[in-house]
Amino acid sequence: MFNFNGELFSKDREILNYNNRGFKYGDALFETIRCINGNVFFWEDHYFRLMSSMRILRMEIPMEFTLEFLEEEIKKVVANNGLENTAARVRLTIFRKDGGLYSPITNDVSYLIEVGTLESPFYLLSSDSYEVELFKDYFVNKDMLSNLKTTNKILNVVAGVYAQENGYENCILINNDKQVVEVINGNLFLVKDNAIKTPPLSDGCLDGIIRKKLIEIIKKTEGLELQEDSISPFELQKADELFITNSISGIRPITKYRKKDYRNSTGKSLLGKLNAKARIDQF
Known part of the structure; x- marks a missing residue:
């Protein structure tokens, strides 16, 4: 019903x-x-x-x-x-x-x-292979409308078709300045050493709920540094980890982009903290 x-x-x-x-x-x-x-x-x-x-x-x-x-x-x-x-x-x-x-x-x-x-009441970290590619045919606009969760998602749909046609699980979207913005179905985080970077809203990414929660968690976690800053596509292959966030999956590790394979230790640690935050939120 x-x-x-x-x-x-x-x-x-x-x-x-x-x-x-x-x-x-x-x-x-x-x-x-x-x-x-x-x-x-x-x-x-x-x-x-x-x-x-x-x-x-x-x-x-x-x-x-x-x-x-x-x-x-x-x-x-x-x-x-x-x-x-x-x-x-x-x-x-x-x-x-x-x-x-x-x-x-x-x-x-x-x-x-x-x-x-849904499969599980908890956010689970998938260990399945998850390969992504950069989608360069069309661009995300750098404005407030791109921050909203509207049904105007034709760019995401076309990127999804591109991913299916080429055997990828997802695509990374970029804006008119050729900066990384997000993926088809969520926000993107990049891990390099102890720094965790995610694009700012001013670059056109979705104002995601789990993005917001993870930013709160990272800021309170000793030994981690949060950076809300533009990400160049050239940084992707230099990262230690890449992961996706959304309200259904929580955190979804990316395992491969082009010739680079990624680990998922930071994402795994943050997922435990996200599950704890979700439980606390209910009380």
Whole structure:
């Protein structure tokens, strides 16, 4: 079942029509969230990012869209899918209501919540081979819209097709200045000695929830130095480790880029701290 504007429908029910603005113009935002045993992970961070993004896109925020209201709407659809005692993946999509061309006739919004199962209640570190390549056909813009989690993701889609066609698990995206920004489905971190580097938001990367949490962890970890700074593609093969972060996988080590093979000891250590932070967040 899924939740559309507070009402539950079976998965085979057709709700959205041809005039939907998310479909026609990508006029939508979304959050992908972990829900474990009925607890929504890092919910405050997801909520405040969503509210901030709605303001930036000039969407009207309904009075009932409180932290508590949306959390209960998520839990309602999780429970009605029988996932309240296990690990669930939640997607909350907000889109402007139908009407208009590029200029909408209303800034009022609708929401849709869908859920699926997850393999584990904890973030796990995969040891599988994970090879990536630089995607250079199109570029991420260096502006605030690139920081938002919108449904305008055609660059990511084309990069995903490129990865499939060439046998890669993922692609690294770059901006117009040819600086590394992120990967198709998350933020990127580079480890060199005791320094951990990630691109700044001003370079156009997604303002990721796990990126934010990991930055907090690294700053508090003795012996590690955080650097939010631009990354040149030339730095990638000089790194000791590369890893990806997102709300579903947590930390995903990259094992190979071109001729360079990477270790994952720092990523493994940080994953334990991230799991601990996620548990503390629930209390």
